[in-house]
Amino acid sequence: MERDDDIPASVDLIVLGSGAAGLAAAVTAAHHGLSVLVVEKEDSFGGASAISGGTVWIPGNRQASEAKLDASLEAASTYLTHMIGSAIDRPLVETFLARGGEALAFLEEKSELRFKVRPFSPDYHMEVAGASDGGRALEVLEYDGSRLGRHFGELRKPPKGMLLFGGMMVNRGDVQHFLNARRSWTSLCHCLKLLARYAKDRIRHNRGTRLVVGNALIARLARSAFDLGIDLRLGVKTKALIEDGNRVCGIVVEAESGERRVRARAGVVFATGGFGASAEAGRWRSGTDVLHRSMSPAGNIGDGIELAGSVGAAMGEELASNFYWAPVSVLTLPGGQQEKFPHLVTDRAKPGLIAINRLGRRFVNEADSYHRFVLAMLAAPEVNSPCHLICDSAALAAYGLGLARPAPATNAALVRQGYLIKAGSIGELASKIGAEEGALRGTIERYNANAVDGADPDFGKGTNSYNRSMGDPDHRPNPCLAPLAKPPFYAVRLVTGDLGSARGIRTDAQARVLDAGGNPIPGLYAAGNDMNSIMNGTYPGPGITLGPALTFGYIAALHAVDRMKRLQQEEPR
Template sequence: MSAAQASQHFDEEHDVVVVGSGAGGMAAALTAAHHGLDVLVIEKTDSIGGSTAVSGGAVWIPMNPHSREVGVEDSREAVLAYLQAILGNRMRRDMIDAFLDAGPRMVSFMESNTALRFVPRAVSPDYQSNLEGASTGGRTIDPAPFDGRELGENFNLLRNPIAEFLVFGGMMVGRKDIDSLLGIRSSWANFRDSTKLLLRYGLDRLRYPRGTRLLMGNALAGRLLKSALDRKIPLRTRTAAAKLLLDGPRVVGLEVERDGLISRIGARRGVVLATGGFPANAAMQADMLPHADQHYSMAPIGNTGDGLKLAREAGASIETDNVGNAFWTPVSVMRDRDGRDIRFPHLILDRQKPGVIAVNHAGRRFVNEAISYHEFVEAMHRAHESEPTIPAYLVCDASFLRNYGLGLVRPAARSLSRFLDSGYLVAANTVAELARKLGVDAVNLAASVAQMNQAAASGHDPAFGKGSTAYNRYLGDPAHQPNPCLGPIETPPFYAVRVFPGDIGTAAGLKTDAKARVLDDERRPIPGLFASGNDMNSIMAGAYPGAGITLGPALTFGYIAGLELANATQDEAQP
């Protein structure tokens, strides 16, 4: 049956159908629509934004147009040297070259033609900042804060951020906001800034279910949603892709299911798969992730590998040669009074601060606590091969808990009863008693605490080097000397939280080429089929070089897919 004949059986037709509404899918939709194509976005859940909306929002784009604004002179040679040091023979030069070529152009295109705006980080060290070619800033950019009121009645269409990252029941805050709120009585500037935040939030709650001052990934998703609405791109929620439709080897459309009804949608130019990978698919987790029975994902529950399954049925291939198949983070879990499991990713707020250690079941430290969340879980996996390390335990004292918080326990928390009653937070008057409650070796835990106290006094951690790199120190407490990451554990009571391996998304995905075209088992492009975001195998092969290495490639290869679908060159795409 020819494509023309197949089209007669479609209930509707568009030039492009994008499956998924995160950064990768929306970038493809916006780029294609800018070039005159008729684009439809379908989304399985009832909200727009996917994993992007609940993410930190960082976007890693080396040599981006904003780098020089913060005094950073980056170079392709430095970026390649850094990535080569991390990826080794897993570095696909064609994909990296495409990313480095198109990334800066993508930023310029989006800022000129959509509501996306970015703010550079003058200081944001790459995660392995001691390696050749690493940068201390400029490569990571953040979405500018966004006023959700610009979405009007569509504000409620945007996926909510993770509830545990909100304060006062619905207010988003950044690191600077947290400092102002905690120090509201310490300076006029803090009082002024905090009062402004609280007044804005109070007014928001008179009209909206949460605050409309959007930050991080929610700001990025909100800006993409605003851009799609401005371009009048139809966004169809509660619509699941059920099957790709083929004419010979070519993808010409797809079947979708909405409210129990199946319809056939034609895609004259192609289909873009951007469904967010498979972090919520238990069977795929068991097949592709280590220790899946003790693994906790922070990704949306709708990310069940739909794109991968559809593409496989059409002959696509999933990449298996990765250093790891997910982007790891340690996660603590609390069973709340209502029976709900609340998960918290230990990304940047506690492990790096002075006065906390991570130990395994033997009571021994096994890692530099201040390394990246991804490397922390890699260390858990390695250590577990010789000593039980899943779960591991973050151990601190009363001073640390008051100053920095621990997981779900916020700094200066007025009451700990909810966390203690649930068993999430374990407390004891002595280190020996804490060891007994945790079931870890008391002698080894006492020794680990004593060794950290010695390291704190000297400012040097001979065992694991906590605080020895620019990335470590960036997330420590700059007011604490001589090492912003090393502090004593000596003020009772003592506390601990269990942490498990988890993820913020999957890295394994569909094999694609440098034009975001999905490849079959013979590495040939499947005509009419594209992938971006976490449906596309990570160009970092499961490594995690810096903040934003998921969203940076997602936006960039979504942009590349949009250009390819429109048959536009990158030069033509410029404003």
């Protein structure tokens, strides 16, 4: 990156934040001829997007049409209408549906961003009208991080718990191959190939260069941004906005060289990632307690939202949820640092695992989405939060549990550190997790009796296509159900957590920031988690944050391009 004292005095467009929304806006604007400055206060780029699953939810995409999967915008509109309910912002939702495919096509054609459609990727609420089994979710293609050159070390690194062997990234397909490696020659070869590449990478790099999921998404966009000459500055904090009358026309930054004013002829885009990690976030998390953990990067403290508020921007109100929920387990390391693990797709839906509350009873369909899981915790936090995921030794060996890896890993260190609770009997397990033994024993006996037949009359685990897609496809009769019968037994404590904030700055369908009267503030845009959730804080499917982030980052940039053209036409000749 360039030196702070070389920050230009003026550019066409300023983007605050270097996640998916910000880079999509920057790449779109630069492709249309605008000079762009991206300002990132952290020492790495990518934000929460870089450590995300990298999936985007965009109905009506080209890939779905080509694969003859569900590409119906009408069905998607029906689904979102039922999911969001009466609070739906119809213009925003309709714009997302109408232009999401357009934004995706543009970014794939004009940048290095590439996606493939998941042929079977059910929405999170398959019981809702308009839900789809596949076609709306796309996953980013893997990327060679070495193509970033000297910038590779500046890309935000995923948390340690999401890496294998300290530095190897894997996606959902890779995980399945590792689980199948002992019973499938194809899977074994796939794993050996990954391991060989990783070993080679570690000769020259501090982690693997094969990037997948969110790291691949950001690396692809960043490479495109660098190729377009976009100026990306790290470690630069924005202190204030510059106004000209009621128009936002620049920023004041604080860098090593001191304060600098940077003018923005076309405007400023807020894409700083929301306020999930803010110390003030607790007041928006009704029902959670002090044990709550956010997966948001530490820098996502809402300073972008605060800056927008300083010029009169309005915030969203009365969302269904102010956060995108996910259960989280926490490992406390010897030095006191904490390693957080979000329980998204790797364990909860697998056979032989159930969730137990403080009373020793199940309280949720464990295979439902992470957002729905936490909503169940919050429905009765006095008994459901914290809770424990429990399993037997067969399930642990087959699938792992949170940070605990499947066989042949021993996980002895996690047991010593208190993260993985190990017990030789149900009675001992009840004592160690603080549950009433009789209740826990009765819960497991009832669950086991039904699991043998592949049934869960209490919570319906494994009865819908989303549940089954997260289970073990080789397990019968129900990919999500198996008895807990083989000691020793294991448990991991889960607390409420989140993947980021949903409450944000109100915008119109052009991504323009609105004031309290519903009027656009000229020169100011918002996208990503800075933008109030177009889903109103509901969570319809995988990638419902990144899909709108790319779409409205693209839309904001196009509006700024048109604004720049009008300003140029108004200049005296």
